[in-house]
Amino acid sequence: MARHGRTGPGAEVNTALNDNLVAGAASAAKPAVSTKDHIESALATVFGLIFVGLACLVTVETISRKVFNVSLQGADELGGYALAVGSTIAFSLALMGRNHIRVDVFHELLPKKVQSFMNWFAIVSLAAFSVFISVVAFKVIADTLQYRSTAQTPWATPLIWPQGVWYAGLVIFALVACGYALRATGLLLTGRTDVLNRDFHPKSAKEELKEELDDLAQRQAVEQGAKP
């Protein structure tokens, strides 16, 4: 059987069960909150606030344009910047949640040794890609500084502001990816392939569905608690 990373919302919940409300009656013990959870939580908060804030602003803009004939120009420009920054954060979070899709029609059929090599190679290739993008994107920043580029928009935003933050996001993605790649390399070199396969194999549908069912149980528990 073949499995992918998740391709849609709804199926994916915070893997950090410890942070869930109370996962129904299923989970009693709370594992310790790790550094990774803190980083994830912080990044997700920034990400969420960017898009909720954007949604508020765009809604106000759209309504004021329709109802009051007044256009607060620039909401669409801000939308572009929100995506630029938000997507780089999302790259990192998808990496931490092992969501970057891998097909594994053949993966499960391979010998464990080969599997662990493939898992190592997959994370290293992703890290290489992230570093590659950061390196080429530096040229965008350098050019923008050199030309003092200014957006052709009502705000005439100096492009270096949004691009600077975007670039920082790309660098964070590259650092996170390299961290994972180093860890995988260490595991491979020291022969701890079982740990490597556990932490870096393509996310299985089973894992994801367990998360999803836990979330459902929790929703229903809360529902019944609310209406006894």
Added chain:
Amino acid sequence: MNVGMISLAFVAMLAMMLVGMPIATSMAVIGIVGGIAAYGTPFLDSIAPVVWGVQNENLLTSIPLFVLLGELLLRSGIADRMYVALSAWLGRMPGGLLHTNIGSCALFAATSGSSVATAATIGTVALPSLQKRGYPMRASLGSLAAGGTLGILIPPSVNMIVYGSLTNNSIGKLFIAGIIPGLLLTGCFMLWIYISNVASGNPIREPAVPMAERIRTLSYLIAPLVVFGIVMGSLYFGIATATESAALGVMAALFFVWQSGKFTWEVMRTCFISTARVSGMILLIITAAFILNLAISLTGVAEAMTKWVAGLGLSATGLILALIVFYLILGMFMDVLSMQVATIPITYPIATALGVDPIWFGIFIVLMCELGLITPPVGMNLFVVHGIRPDKGGIEDAIWGALPYAIIMILFTLLLMAVPALVTWLPAHM
């Protein structure tokens, strides 16, 4: 650039994907290697402006917003209650809760941009009660897997946004174009359930629910219908662009979350993390797709393929028939989003050169993606419903259960070929 080399590159990319390289990396590697082979290092310097261009595209901002919208309705339990309401209304028909499955999927699809989410959401709610009431497992799994695919045909749809941004077509028009086919396909699925149940001689039905109770459950449908009305209404009446309509939908969803008493930090953070992971996965693939697209257009791959196909003397109809076979086979092995971004840069110019309507072709691609979701061995919706089933059984139950729906989808595609106005009429009247 000749067809042989192009096929070789395409096969190499597929091979990298199939041995388990991340999809985004596989596409980027072929794009970068191809671009450098043709143009040397100046190609590298041209990648960065493309990457910024994709990530700064306000149109694509609608992707995280639509994902967030679906998450909010799911995590707040609004989607769960929807199923309760629809089972009260549709359960009496021959086929019982199977109709509820399709109806709930269609309704959830109207608020969610993803098919997998739709199948997972409705499946988790539905399967325990289906099993308790003794519904045949194959029919149950099939209806959920197939119903879930409506998620990308009934707008909003992440796959339509991706198609629109790769081909410069209006997202609004694509969304509007999806409504009639979405409703019709929903109808076809229900008709099949009805016919197959009546034909079996012993149709399943649910006991009648008192009218008062039914009326009461209607309130459960308010939230999804209002959100859908706001998103599609603002698009249809030209009040908002796709991104703006997504923002309006998110605000409406936030209101319903608050109203249902779920507006807590935990729920919000769960939504944020989920949205970020899913969007990050999609957007990295799109970024890689644009790098590949740059190499494809620079090296003249699309022209070479167009010329080759033209040399075969295919008509538009012949091409679409050939593409059905092509996507049916590809969809068996590939994730559908990856399949879409990897093939559109080549198939779109060929199709439009032969006079196929761009909006119609978008709906066609989405249908092919739907098909890919329920064809083995790689069919995400099959895995999802199989994973949720409460009893122990093989994946073949989901596969056989979904088979009639796959055939319906192919027949439905032929119907859209015969009557293209089913797709093009509504967007032409925007």
Added chain:
Amino acid sequence: QDRIKMKAIGQPLATGLIQKNKEQPFFENFAAKTGLPIDVDYKPIDTLGVKDTEQLRVMKAGLFDIVSLRVSQNSRDEPTILGLDLVGASPDYATGKKVAKAYFDTIDARLQQQFQVKLLGVWPFGPQILFCKKPITKLADVKGMKVRVYDQNLAKFIELVGGTPVPVSFADTHQSLSLGVVDCAITGPSSANSAGWPEVTTHQLPIGFQMALNGYAMTLKAWNSLKPDQQAKLKAAFEAQTEEIWKYSEELFQDALNCNAGKDPCTTGKKYKLVNVPVTPADLDLVRSAVSKVSLPAWAEVCDKSNASCSQKWHATVAPVLGLK
């Protein structure tokens, strides 16, 4: 003799007849048109997945040799070039041509210095004019109306006249007009015709807010690889090409106005029944006033930041042509 291969970035396919009938044939028959052994691989920019705002950067990267430069979009990276097409400066073809000629060398020098590309010609899509779904007799009537604009200086000018500027993408404008999201919209008459705007409007006022100028440019690397006699031939060919586009653009403009108003000859579009509002001297004065009141001060501020002598050069070259002090 060895053939030379060059790669060119063209206008987007969607931009219409000039791209289709003049630009693409010119590059596809480059050897015949120039008398040089050069074959051009011509790619419209919207088939590349590169945004048009990135043209200058991509040119500097050296992946392409020739570019059909979109002036307004690329003023992001080089504001100096926008001095060609300030809102209100060129309400008609004659003025537009004078401005382009007067300012040519300034831009050429700047592009060579900043991006190592050489300017070979400047040509217009044509006047961007006003379409309304409410009766108007003069430009000042847009007071109190919602007007679709495509750029910030235009927005400021509409505000100056008392209208509400609404930025709407070209693709969404037809719908916005039909639903009353906007009352008026600005674009070229030919684009308006092919997008069906006359179906949802009643009046057209053929006064040019902007000329929608564009340029042809070549990397210095490619230019310097040619011998002096080849350079001369190339330059002459681009001059003939841009001259031809100026003429063609004006013919198209007149033809499209005719089509929109339901008059003959109408060969390039569909016939509609718009009221053609005659342009009065007062309208011309109003549009011209945009230069000193809106577009010049706003542009000078941005431009001088990236290029210290920017507005001073403009005053020395273009201002006299427009009769400005």
